[in-house]
Amino acid sequence: MKKQLLEGIRVIDFTWHLTGPLTTKHLSDLGAEVIRVESMRSPDIQRLGGLLGSFNQYNSSKKAITLNLKTPEGLEICKKLIAKCDVLVENFAGGAIDRMGLSYDVVSKIKPDIIMCSSCMQGQTGPFAKHPGSGHKLTALCGFNHVYGWPDRGPGWIGAYTDFIAPRYNIIAIMAALEYRRRTGKGQYLDMSQYEGGLQFMSPSILEYVVNGRIQERMGNRSDYAAPNNAYRCKGEERWCAVTVATEEEWVAFCKAIGKPELAANPKFANFRARKANETELDEVVTAWTSVRTAEEVMDTLQKVGVAAAVVATGEDLMDKDPQIQYRGSFVKVNHPEYPEKVKKPIYRTQTGSHFQMSKYTPTITPVPKLGEHNEYVYKELCGLSDAEYDKMVEKGVFQ
Known part of the structure; x- marks a missing residue:
């Protein structure tokens, strides 16, 4: 042993x-x-x-x-x-x-x-x-x-x-x-x-107060350093994908990936400051693309071009559908202590x-x-x- x-x-x-x-x-x-x-x-x-x-x-x-x-x-x-x-x-x-x-x-x-x-x-x-x-x-x-x-x-x-x-x-x-x-x-x-x-x-909030004298407030899914940055509705009931674009290079790659390369040069979205100023409209543009695709398709498409994206997983996704978790054996099956071995589901x-x-x-x-x-x-x-x-x-x- x-x-x-x-x-x-x-x-x-x-x-x-x-x-x-x-x-x-x-x-x-x-x-x-x-x-x-x-x-x-x-x-x-x-x-x-x-x-x-x-x-x-x-x-x-x-x-x-x-x-x-x-x-x-x-x-x-x-x-x-x-x-x-x-x-x-x-x-x-x-x-x-x-x-x-x-x-x-x-x-x-x-x-x-x-x-x-x-x-x-x-x-x-x-x-x-x-x-x-x-x-x-x-x-x-x-x-x-x-x-x-x-x-x-x-x-x-x-x-x-x-x-x-x-x-x-x-x-x-x-x-x-x-x-x-x-x-x-x-x-x-x-x-x-x-x-x-x-x-x-909570270090970011603490530093924000100590260094800048500001109290960090709630901002929903928005970010101080990324836009777009949100959980976007996808095809299917309650299916979402989280997407973050943090750099100009990622923004250009994102626009190409969704089939709208011209967005990268649009004055409303051409740089981070502009995207933050027009973030509501930007979210609508992204949602128009994600809403007709599955969350998995959105994630895979963006990950392939170097843009951070992840399915907003449910318990079912984590336990039964995520190939990464299954491959690495993250969840371990053991016998349930209250069931005898002959019961149909003893694990x-x-x-x-x-x-x-x-x-x-x-x-x-x-x-x-x-x-x-x-x-x-x-x-x-x-x-x-x-x-x-x-x-x-x-x-x-x-x-x-």
């Missing part, structure tokens, strides 16, 4: 919802033994969707235990497990893990070289450190909602965007800490602010695999665990409970 990239690394996972599970998913998919700590009294909200909902997407290749940390026995057993782990990851609200009796001061005494990653809204220090919330609100706080949408409407709803930014920074920090420990033998505490991670993607597709390809390594992705599926393995083999001790804890509700 091939050796996994992170084989030998054990992670105790107190995460829930999106940011935390996405962080540990990339560790488990690469071979780390990730043990999710959950409670039957309060399971991860992602488990509550139909057939486990998005829980399937974010928890592949992990193990799962249930434990009631509100009992003295549960907390003591948890500490035994921590002593066997290399990394601890949690994404509760700031200060919550401390109140549970598992602060870094506590766990580092149990396992001095442990790496503990806390990923909360705004970090563990500062006046707003203990603010609870989710990515939906943090996305607004970072400023994404302010610039998302149309100038004649209120801020747009972009969803929990920061929940998909923060895991990348968490993973980088954990891997750096593992390398630091390899060289020095020392563990450390990683205080990760999802807020600060999100701000990196589901993970959110995607490892998000990268390596020439000398391919990760092995396994199904998401059932709630408490690995209780006996973890408590008996790792924590050293005898059968009698395990049964007694079950009776007392410690594993609820």
